[in-house]
Each structure stands twice: as structure tokens, then as C-alpha cells.
Amino acid sequence: MSHSLGQVIMSGADQCLVRDAAGELHLCRLRGRRAARPVCGDRVRWTPGNPDGLVDGIEPRRNLIERGDFRGRPRGLAANIDRMVIVVAPEPAPDNLLVDRYLVLGEALDIAMLLWCNKRDLATWSSAQALFALQERCRRLGVPVLEGSTATGDGLAPLREQTRQQTIILVGQSGVGKSSITQALIPSLSLRIGEISATSGQGRHTTSETTLFHREDGGALIDSPGVRTLRLDHLGSDAVDQAYPEIAEAAGNCRFRDCQHDQEPECGVKRGLASGMIEAERFDNWRRLRHETGSTDPAERGR
Numbered sequence: 082m083s084h085s086l087g088q089v090i091m092s093g094a095d096q097c098l099v100r101d102a103a104g105e106l107h108l109c110r111l112r113g114r115r116a117a118r119p120v121c122g123d124r125v126r127w128t129p130g131n132p133d134g135l136v137d138g139i140e141p142r143r144n145l146i147e148r149g150d151f152r153g154r155p156r157g158l159a160a161n162i163d164r165m166v167i168v169v170a171p172e173p174a175p176d177n178l179l180v181d182r183y184l185v186l187g188e189a190l191d192i193a194m195l196l197w198c199n200k201r202d203l204a205t206w207s208s209a210q211a212l213f214a215l216q217e218r219c220r221r222l223g224v225p226v227l228e229g230s231t232a233t234g235d236g237l238a239p240l241r242e243q244t245r246q247q248t249i250i251l252v253g254q255s256g257v258g259k260s261s262i263t264q265a266l267i268p269s270l271s272l273r274i275g276e277i278s279a280t281s282g283q284g285r286h287t288t289s290e291t292t293l294f295h296r297e298d299g300g301a302l303i304d305s306p307g308v309r310t311l312r313l314d315h316l317g318s319d320a321v322d323q324a325y326p327e328i329a330e331a332a333g334n335c336r337f338r339d340c341q342h343d344q345e346p347e348c349g350v351k352r353g354l355a356s357g358m359i360e361a362e363r364f365d366n367w368r369r370l371r372h373e374t375g376s377t378d379p380a381e382r383g384r
């Protein structure tokens with residue numbers, strides 16, 4: 082029997098939900114116990130079988146987002162992403178270390194990013210200052226910044242336009258408005274969640290899984306609870322350095338090539354900190370993520 086091609090819109094331990102070219106959903110098992118597990122966004126070859134189909138293989142991935150599990154082992158989360166949209170808001174206040182984790186991940190996988198500052202309707206003087214600093218940081222790294230509100234609809238048109246026909250993944254703390262953005266970008270969504278629940282038989286529980294939703298413009302959106310916290314142990318410390326170009330540049334001026342930017346004399350990074358070229362918070366985050374990714378002792382990681 083010939084294969085059909087489909088896209089995985091949700092994936093569990095031994096089965097996944099595949100959408101075919103006509104938009105029909107099929108609950109598929111994996112062929113063989115040792116078969117690689119497809120993740121959300123994967124393109125797969127499948128044949129009809131029990132329950133609806135069997136996944137025979139995964140097409141080559143353009144990229145794969147993984148997160149470290151509690152032991153630091155990588156676990157696939159989503160594949161074939163065009164853009165990672167980092168969502169922040171005045172409330173809850175931005176967790177800058179978490180944002181830096183996303184920036185490291187995006188750089189390491191070479192995925193385009195975008196910072197979306199949500200809930201502009203709730204902005205206050207002090208929250209605006211904190212967000213402004215974060216926006217400046219992102220702009221310096223070449224990450225475009227947009228802002229608006231899903232409550233008022235303000236700013237959503239540029240967000241739609243910048244992500245047109247792309248497969249995007251929303252990442253950010255709980256409560257910043259990711260589900261609200263999903264609803265805003267895909268107004269017919271409640272219908273689809275119902276459809277997915279009926280097919281997968283998982284009912285309301287479905288919304289706590291990583292799920293791909295198709296957008297009217299041909300793009301797609303992945304909402305993943307798995308990225309609300311993010312461990313990067315599986316990435317090397319070089320990946321961390323890449324996301325901190327200002328530190329890498331200043332390190333070029335250190336007297337010692339293996340300078341740890343700690344107590345060494347004539348340290349370019351310490352000079353960068355003193356002159357304000359490197360922000361103290363960025364340096365602290367860099368040290369912390371370096372430690373997390375560079376340590377071989379699992380007990381030391383992720384602290």
C-alpha cells in the first residue's frame with residue numbers, strides 16, 4: 082500500500098494525531114516499538130491501519146526544538162518551526178533569565194525569533210521601563226519587537242503580517258497571554274479544539290498537550306506548555322556564548338585566552354561591565370547558563 086503524507090499536530094507516548102492533505106485528522110500508532118517518536122510539526126509517511134493509521138517514518142526535519150527533562154536528557158517538543166515568538170507582558174513581570182534561555186535556544190537552532198510584548202493595555206510607568214530594557218536587548222540581538230494587546234486587538238495586524246504563512250511557536254511564562262494570542266490569530270479555534278478532542282478522545286486534557294493549529298493564511302501555530310520552563314543542559318556552552326555576542330566580543334580583549342572573567346587581571350569582560358557595554362544582569366544570566374550547560378555533574382545542572 083502506498084504512503085500518504087501528513088503532519089503531526091499532537092504526539093503522545095505511542096500514538097499521534099496526523100492531519101492529511103485534505104485537513105482530515107487520523108489517530109495513528111507508530112510502526113514498531115523502537116520507532117522514533119514523531120513530534121508536533123513533523124511531516125510523516127503513514128498508511129491506513131489500526132486505529133486510523135500507522136506512522137511508517139518521519140520526513141527529514143528542518144529543525145527540532147528539544148528541552149532537557151529532569152535529568153537533562155533532551156526530549157523532542159516540536160519540529161519544522163519558522164519562528165519562535167517570545168511572549169512577555171507587564172503582568173506577570175518578565176523573567177529575563179527565561180527570555181535569555183529562549184534566545185539561546187533560538188540562536189542555537191538558527192530559528193528566527195520575535196518578541197511580542199502583550200497586554201499593552203496594562204502598561205504602567207515602571208513596567209514600561211522594564212519592558213523597554215528588554216526590547217532594547219532584543220533589538221541589539223537583531224530580534225524584531227512588536228507590542229499590542231489581545232484584549233483590545235491593538236497591534237495584532239502587524240503580528241499577523243510578520244508571521245504570515247509561517248509555522249510559529251509561542252513561548253513564554255504562564256499567564257502572559259499565549260492562549261489568548263492563539264485565539265486571536267485563529268478565531269475559529271474553539272471549533273478545532275473540539276474536533277481534536279473528539280478524534281484523540283482526550284477531551285479537555287488535550288489543551289495541556291503541545292498542539293499545532295493551522296492558521297487561515299496557510300501558516301500554523303504551536304502552543305506548548307513544555308516551554309514555560311526550559312532547561313538547556315543538552316546544549317553546549319558554545320550555544321550560550323553565541324547568544325551573548327557582547328560578552329564574546331569583550332572576551333576578545335582579555336589578557337588570558339582562558340580567562341574566566343572572575344578574578345583575572347586585565348579582563349575585557351570586567352571592563353565591559355564597568356563601562357556599561359555589558360549589562361550586569363546579562364552577565365549573571367550568561368554565567369548561570371554557562372554553568373548549566375557546561376557542568377558534567379547532573380546535581381549541579383539547572384540550579
Ligand code: GDP
Nearest residue numbers: 199200230231232254255256257258259260261
Ligand atoms: P497563557 O498562560 O500564556 O496561555 O495566558 P492566557 O492567554 O491564559 O492569559 C492569561 C490571562 O491574561 C487571562 O486572564 C487573559 O484574559 C489575560 N490576558 C491575555 N491577554 C491580555 C491582554 O492583552 N490584556 C489584558 N488586560 N489581559 C490579557
